[in-house]
Amino acid sequence: MATHAGGLSATPVATGTDVVAGAPAVAVRGLVRAYGEERVLDDLDLELALGEFVAILGRSGSGKSTLLRALAGLDHGVAGVGEVRVPDQVSVVFQDSRLLPWARVLDNVVLGLDGVGRRDARDAGRAALAEVGLAGRERAWPNELSGGEQQRVSLARSLVRSPQLLLADEPFGALDALTRIRMHELLRDLYDRHRPAVLLVTHDVDEAIVLADRVVVLDRGRIAVERRIDLDGARDAADPRFAAIRTELLDALGVERKDVTA
Amino acid sequence: MTAVGTITRAGTAPRTSPGAAQIAGVRPQARPDVRPAGRRLGLGRPIPAAGLLGVVVLVGVWVAGSATGLIDQRVLSAPWTVVTTAGDLIAKGDLQENLGVSLTRAALGLAWGVAAGVVLALASGLSRVGDALLDGPIQVKRAIPNLALLPLLILWFGIGEPMKVITIALGVFIPIYVHTHNGLRSIDSRYVELAETVRLGRPQFVRRVVLPGALPGFLLGLRFAVTGSLLSLVVVEQVNATAGIGYMMELARTYGQTEVIIVGLVVYGVLGFTADAAVRLLQRRALAWRRTLED
Numbered sequence: 001m002a003t004h005a006g007g008l009s010a011t012p013v014a015t016g017t018d019v020v021a022g023a024p025a026v027a028v029r030g031l032v033r034a035y036g037e038e039r040v041l042d043d044l045d046l047e048l049a050l051g052e053f054v055a056i057l058g059r060s061g062s063g064k065s066t067l068l069r070a071l072a073g074l075d076h077g078v079a080g081v082g083e084v085r086v087p088d089q090v091s092v093v094f095q096d097s098r099l100l101p102w103a104r105v106l107d108n109v110v111l112g113l114d115g116v117g118r119r120d121a122r123d124a125g126r127a128a129l130a131e132v133g134l135a136g137r138e139r140a141w142p143n144e145l146s147g148g149e150q151q152r153v154s155l156a157r158s159l160v161r162s163p164q165l166l167l168a169d170e171p172f173g174a175l176d177a178l179t180r181i182r183m184h185e186l187l188r189d190l191y192d193r194h195r196p197a198v199l200l201v202t203h204d205v206d207e208a209i210v211l212a213d214r215v216v217v218l219d220r221g222r223i224a225v226e227r228r229i230d231l232d233g234a235r236d237a238a239d240p241r242f243a244a245i246r247t248e249l250l251d252a253l254g255v256e257r258k259d260v261t262a
Numbered sequence: 263m264t265a266v267g268t269i270t271r272a273g274t275a276p277r278t279s280p281g282a283a284q285i286a287g288v289r290p291q292a293r294p295d296v297r298p299a300g301r302r303l304g305l306g307r308p309i310p311a312a313g314l315l316g317v318v319v320l321v322g323v324w325v326a327g328s329a330t331g332l333i334d335q336r337v338l339s340a341p342w343t344v345v346t347t348a349g350d351l352i353a354k355g356d357l358q359e360n361l362g363v364s365l366t367r368a369a370l371g372l373a374w375g376v377a378a379g380v381v382l383a384l385a386s387g388l389s390r391v392g393d394a395l396l397d398g399p400i401q402v403k404r405a406i407p408n409l410a411l412l413p414l415l416i417l418w419f420g421i422g423e424p425m426k427v428i429t430i431a432l433g434v435f436i437p438i439y440v441h442t443h444n445g446l447r448s449i450d451s452r453y454v455e456l457a458e459t460v461r462l463g464r465p466q467f468v469r470r471v472v473l474p475g476a477l478p479g480f481l482l483g484l485r486f487a488v489t490g491s492l493l494s495l496v497v498v499e500q501v502n503a504t505a506g507i508g509y510m511m512e513l514a515r516t517y518g519q520t521e522v523i524i525v526g527l528v529v530y531g532v533l534g535f536t537a538d539a540a541v542r543l544l545q546r547r548a549l550a551w552r553r554t555l556e557d
Contacts, residue, residue: 072459073458074455074458074459090459091459092459094452094455094456096452098452098453098455098456100453100456100470100471100474101551101552102474102475102477102549102551103470103474103551111456111460111462111470112457112460112461112462112466112470141550141551142551143551143552157460161460
């Protein structure tokens with residue numbers, strides 16, 4: 001743990017000054033991150049508009065998690081150059097819910113908020129828990145919750161900070177298929193209400209299409225394909241336009257597909 | 263379909279379950295409770311008052327041995343002799359007085375040792391410099407038996423109370439340091455990352471993540487420390503003490519009073535057992551969030 005200890009007080013790579021209307025929520029320019037000789041991110045440019053929902057797709061090793069960690073300011077000691085500008089309030093949702101097992105649910109939600117206005121923070125925490133459908137579970141231990149519920153607590157923990165940018169690193173990757181569908185609805189719902197900019201890293205093409213306004217496919221540290229998702233209304237996997245986008249993205253990911261339409 | 267059902271049935275070992283009779287509305291014989299025989303690897307149901315059972319059996323053997331004359335009175339006094347002797351000692355006020363002195367010594371040594379152990383564990387666990395400076399010497403100290411330091415400690419601090427408390431504290435801080443340090447270093451680095459993303463300050467990080475994360479280790483160390491403090495207590499009380507349970511026993515040895523020595527031993531035993539039980543209770547309360555093999 002001490003390897004990280006030095007970085008605890010470090011701020012993200014570059015904290016943006018107040019977000020001016022019209023200015024992007026996230027601006028990444030010429031970003032390079034390298035582990036040894038290997039460039040995981042190779043001169044990457046990316047912008048997210050305020051309140052834009054972007055999904056990053058990519059195979060393992062494409063650099064998508066490295067990008068997210070760079071935006072979250074979690075990549076201390078990783079060699080690199082380039083410019084990263086993010087808003088002041090950034091929340092991260094990890095693949096594991098990452099709840100402190102020794103703190104009750106509400107304490108996890110308001111972690112780090114109880115300096116000033118402790119009472120307000122706890123009220124906000126209760127409201128956030130209610131919003132993710134966990135009202136009444138404030139006093140539960142994380143161990144007593146199901147995987148889906150734990151991830152909802154982690155969403156509540158992110159929300160209660162009113163983030164201008166929400167970073168999500170395969171947040172539903174560890175959940176079963178049914179729970180995942182419910183979580184997609186919940187996330188989309190919360191997004192519509194709070195409108196943070198969202199960067200969702202995933203390897204699930206359908207998830208990206210269902211949730212995002214724009215999908216970016218990363219390949220070897222560069223943007224291979226960008227695709228705006230212009231499906232209006234409910235996004236249905238049975239919709240032929242949905243299928244067309246999926247085919248396009250799978251091709252970009254280099255997935256060989258047998259013709260199954262016959 | 264029927265074939266599949268038959269195979270499944272054949273593969274299960276029918277077994278009556280003790281639970282079947284307890285289900286409301288189901289007559290025990292009416293519906294069989296058939297389930298596959300699975301091997302249970304957990305510990306099963308807890309035995310009531312499990313902690314006392316072994317002790318009760320041991321005392322039972324002692325009583326039986328003394329009553330039948332299998333145990334020679336000169337070697338080991340009978341339990342009832344010990345009880346009456348204890349009664350006499352209490353009536354004279356000797357036992358309470360000596361116990362008070364002993365408890366104060368142990369408690370003071372424990373308090374200083376625990377404080378030192380925790381502070382040192384935090385200092386060396388949370389900073390690279392602290393680790394480099396502190397961990398080495400402490401490991402060296404750990405390798406030297408506490409009692410081997412006694413001659414030096416007597417030279418430095420004399421034979422009074424400070425020497426006794428310091429000796430106990432020196433024995434106590436080692437397990438506290440080792441286990442707290444270990445607990446602290448094995449906190450999952452993912453929680454450190456989390457602390458960074460929610461921008462915890464260092465004091466909050468220590469309070470919300472480090473201390474609770476190291477608590478299981480600390481409490482394990484505390485169990486060792488409590489027994490260790492009593493161990494050191496026994497030794498220091500036999501070095502030129504003028505009060506305390508150990509002094510009482512030393513005095514009894516010179517007069518050949520086996521029963522008083524045994525009263526002293528029983529008191530030491532009860533002290534150790536009670537202290538350990540107290541720490542275990544504390545452990546269960548403080549670590550309610552954990553689900554372990556014990557539950």
